[in-house]
Amino acid sequence: MKIGFIGAGRVGRSLGQDLHRKHFNVIGYYSKTLDHAEEAVAVVGGVAFKSAEALVKACDFVFLTVNDDAIQSVVNLLLTISMRFDDKIIAHTSGVHASELIAPLFEKGASGYAIHPLQAFASVEQALKLLGQTVFSVEGTGLTHTDGQPIASTPSAQKVIDLMNRADYEHFVMLAEDKALYHAAAVISSNYLVATLDFALSQFEKIGCDQRFAMKALFPLIQGTIDNIDRLGTVDALTGPIARGDVHTVEKHLAKLSGEDVVLYKALGRRTLALADAKGLSRTLSDQLLNRLKED
Template identity: 30%
Template sequence: MTGMEEPGRKVAVIGAGKVGTAMASALSSAGYRLVGVSDRDPDARHNAASLLDMEPYADSPEAARSADIVLITTPDGAIEETCREVSASIDVRGKRFIHMSGALSLDALAAAARGGADILCVHPLQTFADLTGALESLPGSTFGVTCDRGLEGWAHGFVSDIGGRLLLVDDSDKAAYHAAAVMACNLMTMVQHGAQSVCGELGFTDSEARKAFMPLVRATVENIARLGPTDALTGPLARGDIDTISSHLQALDRIDPDLSSMYRAISLWGLRLVTERGELNEYEIEDMRKLLED
């Protein structure tokens, strides 16, 4: 690094999993200096160090000692303990500690705050099934950021540096915010598994089912992005086709009652969208509600 290095841009990563490695890669590309990586798994820390040309440390406090920014990207259950360990071992005054959990509040970094550090949560609204995907998808993501008002400007610059968009989230709203993210991503995945399971009962392989449904899924997501979920809704619920819905429920009851229960629960929520559209009368909607609740 040259003598022209900007101040406050030395980064340590504690937790060399998919998120930590992808974030370190994005920051390195944005001109931040990676000064160390730590992980309890020696293979993980050495792999990350090799990939990103930074020093591996078995000891988390030593990895963080010379850093301006300490990214704690361990599993959620280890964030608070890791922060306490680092804060008890080195002088953290003037450093910025960041965790990337969508569910945890800033309380997880309280030990660093007591030691004089600034604390933030910078959570990527993104899914990371593997490292290759994480490295590709993290830059340009939206990040849910929780911090004191005085740090908002810095956080905006930090996120912008990696091509991200900032979404400010109040600390008291973290659980609801993360639940919304899970609904948008993980629950959709579970519904796809349900659809694939039905196809399995019909004799299709998993691969055949995925190939069949992916164009439909992609078109649906594009419609939601373009129109919003209410106007993107199609199918028997949107049309008020109660006979088709009834036949679906009977078929799913035979295959797996849990699938029928999922169909019912999601469709009951879907009646809110149908009501918002205003294309069916209240009697048609109520008839569908009774069928779904039966």
């Protein structure tokens, strides 16, 4: 399997480096900025291609590790290459898009996949550390699943599953129509967690604590909560005033919050209340809390 990358950014470089150290045949990189392709091959080896066409001709498995908005234009560029793509696998790594972005190349004989590492990579170094504990979703031509077990009904689908297995990447197969919700879940877990913590930090700021100290103070609480979710699941991990039905505590919070903060506190509170209900909060206390947390 001759693997090439279009896009020498964080995901392209880290995947290439990881596959190379696992003895895959990484042929090289093409990227918008030639220097970046050269930097990638300086580490991974192979060729810094001067054109996408040259890379595609040299490879049979091409990762499109470009930013989401560039995938379509790269596919359009590949369409202009006057050759058949029979037996070539083209895979992008976007979380939100399905493999249908690659569909224009199917007429040339290519197979298309979306192979998404469910992880936030801030840098190549960090990605290399995290890849071993990252779960990938895989979607595309000839791939379905039964009870989470991948079923590959074409040779190219089997090659994709073989690559995932040989690279030791934990993975699951998903369907194209599920990608938007899957990606929403990823954004909520990662980006909205950051936003929620920023919301908490801004309350510390109001009482005169700088961000650094506030983070130091809150971090053990955050870490403990995440450990509890991992061990117990969301319902049993829930603690605090809503879980206990402490209506007056919630009233005290609301009395001190203002503007958009109230809207956000109440929205998150209603979601928290649903968990408290599932945990067995009495109907009376639940109704009283809902009354305080309802939208204005």
